Amino acid sequence: MTERGAPTPERTRFAQWLRPGSNPRRELLAALIALLVVIAFGSLMMLAAGKAPGHVWSLMVTRTLGDPYLLGQVLYKATGVTLTGLAVALALDAGLFNIGAEGQVTAGVLACAVVGVTLPAGTPAVIAIPLCLLAAAAAGGAVGAAIGVLRVTRGAHEVITSIVLNSIVVGVALWIGNEWLFRGGTTTGGKIAPGAMLPQLGFGGSAVNASLVIAMLAVAAVWWLRNRTTWGQAWRAVGQDPSAARSVGISVGRVQILVMTGSGALAGIAAANFVMGHKHAFEEGLGRGTGLLGIAAALLGRMHPIGVAIAALVLGFLSSGGLAVADVVPKELTEMLLGVVVLAVAAAGPWVRRREALT
Amino acid sequence: MIETLFSLAFLTQVLRIALPYALAAMGGAITERAGVIDLALEAKLLFGAFAAAVVGHATGSPFLAVLGGLGAGMIVAAIQIFCALRLAADQVIVGVALNLLALGGTRFLLQLFYGEGANSPPVPTFGSSLLGNPILWLALVAAVALPFAIARTRWGLRLRAAGDRPDALVSVGVSPVRTRLAAALVGGALAGAGGAQLTLAVGGFVADMSGGRGYIAIAMVILAGWRPQLAALACVVVALAEAINIQLQVAAVGIPSELAQLLPYFLTLAVLIIAGGKHGRPPGSLGKL
Numbered sequence: 001m002t003e004r005g006a007p008t009p010e011r012t013r014f015a016q017w018l019r020p021g022s023n024p025r026r027e028l029l030a031a032l033i034a035l036l037v038v039i040a041f042g043s044l045m046m047l048a049a050g051k052a053p054g055h056v057w058s059l060m061v062t063r064t065l066g067d068p069y070l071l072g073q074v075l076y077k078a079t080g081v082t083l084t085g086l087a088v089a090l091a092l093d094a095g096l097f098n099i100g101a102e103g104q105v106t107a108g109v110l111a112c113a114v115v116g117v118t119l120p121a122g123t124p125a126v127i128a129i130p131l132c133l134l135a136a137a138a139a140g141g142a143v144g145a146a147i148g149v150l151r152v153t154r155g156a157h158e159v160i161t162s163i164v165l166n167s168i169v170v171g172v173a174l175w176i177g178n179e180w181l182f183r184g185g186t187t188t189g190g191k192i193a194p195g196a197m198l199p200q201l202g203f204g205g206s207a208v209n210a211s212l213v214i215a216m217l218a219v220a221a222v223w224w225l226r227n228r229t230t231w232g233q234a235w236r237a238v239g240q241d242p243s244a245a246r247s248v249g250i251s252v253g254r255v256q257i258l259v260m261t262g263s264g265a266l267a268g269i270a271a272a273n274f275v276m277g278h279k280h281a282f283e284e285g286l287g288r289g290t291g292l293l294g295i296a297a298a299l300l301g302r303m304h305p306i307g308v309a310i311a312a313l314v315l316g317f318l319s320s321g322g323l324a325v326a327d328v329v330p331k332e333l334t335e336m337l338l339g340v341v342v343l344a345v346a347a348a349g350p351w352v353r354r355r356e357a358l359t
Numbered sequence: 360m361i362e363t364l365f366s367l368a369f370l371t372q373v374l375r376i377a378l379p380y381a382l383a384a385m386g387g388a389i390t391e392r393a394g395v396i397d398l399a400l401e402a403k404l405l406f407g408a409f410a411a412a413v414v415g416h417a418t419g420s421p422f423l424a425v426l427g428g429l430g431a432g433m434i435v436a437a438i439q440i441f442c443a444l445r446l447a448a449d450q451v452i453v454g455v456a457l458n459l460l461a462l463g464g465t466r467f468l469l470q471l472f473y474g475e476g477a478n479s480p481p482v483p484t485f486g487s488s489l490l491g492n493p494i495l496w497l498a499l500v501a502a503v504a505l506p507f508a509i510a511r512t513r514w515g516l517r518l519r520a521a522g523d524r525p526d527a528l529v530s531v532g533v534s535p536v537r538t539r540l541a542a543a544l545v546g547g548a549l550a551g552a553g554g555a556q557l558t559l560a561v562g563g564f565v566a567d568m569s570g571g572r573g574y575i576a577i578a579m580v581i582l583a584g585w586r587p588q589l590a591a592l593a594c595v596v597v598a599l600a601e602a603i604n605i606q607l608q609v610a611a612v613g614i615p616s617e618l619a620q621l622l623p624y625f626l627t628l629a630v631l632i633i634a635g636g637k638h639g640r641p642p643g644s645l646g647k648l
Binding site: 179 | 398442446447448449451452453454455457458459460461462463464466467469470471476560572574575577578581615617618620621624625626627631632634
């Protein structure tokens, strides 16, 4: 970032404190400290609302875990957040902060629903499901690729382009919906072909569905790519030290664009959870918030695919738990805790590292 | 249609829309010139807007409301500096985290204070005359004084040193952290005032009323090569696009409203494609400790 006109792909900031898997004990410690900070902050806010924190937390746990429907809702939330969390973690691994998962989910939801509606009603599942998934991944991937290309060729900061593209994607999706998809006066489009629908998993009629399996497969796939292939080595090398990566012959720009495309595709696949598994249609606002939760899941999960899945469960619990105790404290509390999670993890990582350096 | 674009009312409208953008951009420019990546502008705008509503509603004074906005912006800046410099947390992530916190936090406080999900109770305003609005004067003074202060005063010299060569600052016995904190507090106050303008322009706080303005503002800072007065000017252009869009809606030209609303975002995207991150020279130590 020194010379005028020089592109600025060198960035090692994230990797300096987020070297994934390098020291599992330290990563776990940082995540636990962050969780404690979040619980402490949440308790303070409950006190501010005039409620006893212990009572509210225990109510949140007993109500959520005791009710199969709410438990199912936790899993439903966690399914989407696992996928967006993987998306954000994948990009962070390569030194890029993709906060555009929000827009990529919307793009995926739109594409998935459009393909699902277009398919003839008799399409068998073996054709319909892969086609819809592919459409969702392609749409999300295209948005991610745009961010990556702007970053590599124009040096535009991916956080700013992501946010701008989020607004544009959501606005354009609403326009397409209003113009062509939504049925008379509603904000819901037509139903997708029955073959593209994923079965529900029960849990008292909650929204959790078979895309949970897709999310678990994605966790395994990202883990494998990241730890067992030269691909994974390349993208992590770019994240840790771009100039070193370049000197061993890795095309940094190409890796960054590919990683952003893959990241966007993962976020797009989250559409399976919302469209194919739950609503079976395009709906205004469907999947909103999943991208933001994904940022928190990626950081809390310390970039590790399995960590991300566990973090997604924790965040899904907080999110549904907040609704479960909405009669006691405002449900906005858990929305606020989302920001605290990200802040606490960002601060806890370097703190743990410094403490270890001292002892 | 054409006459409206040259009327005084239209100019007033442009300036009114430009104020939050321009104040946030100038605040972001000083913070970044001191070497701190400022992606928390959105949080400063939002908390500033909320604090203005709370103070304005409680006291009935729009002046105190502006002070509330200033204060909230400074508090957010202080938290940002504490996390980024004392705790050495990643500056980009701190910014995004604070924005998320502001989004949920203002909604939570709205619920807690007023039992409302989306709107605050009405807040007294400065009336329809823009010249009677002290936020306009604050912005104008800032646009003139900041370039001078940065280029010609000791404060400005230290601020630039903190951004470019913090080690040089250390060698003359000045703390870069303290210099950056001071710059960020001034920047936070400006962005907070921009937030107050959001609330005072419509006479109340609305959840998520900043709507991405902080991010657009920081894109304009990059476009302007980290010069506050040019960043403010770029924000006036964004405001012009927004105002023209409102006029187009009134004139019902037939552009879908969902797309017309995206005009500032398309404009920002175009700016990013053309200028990217390499227009002008960023402070040498931007984002480093």
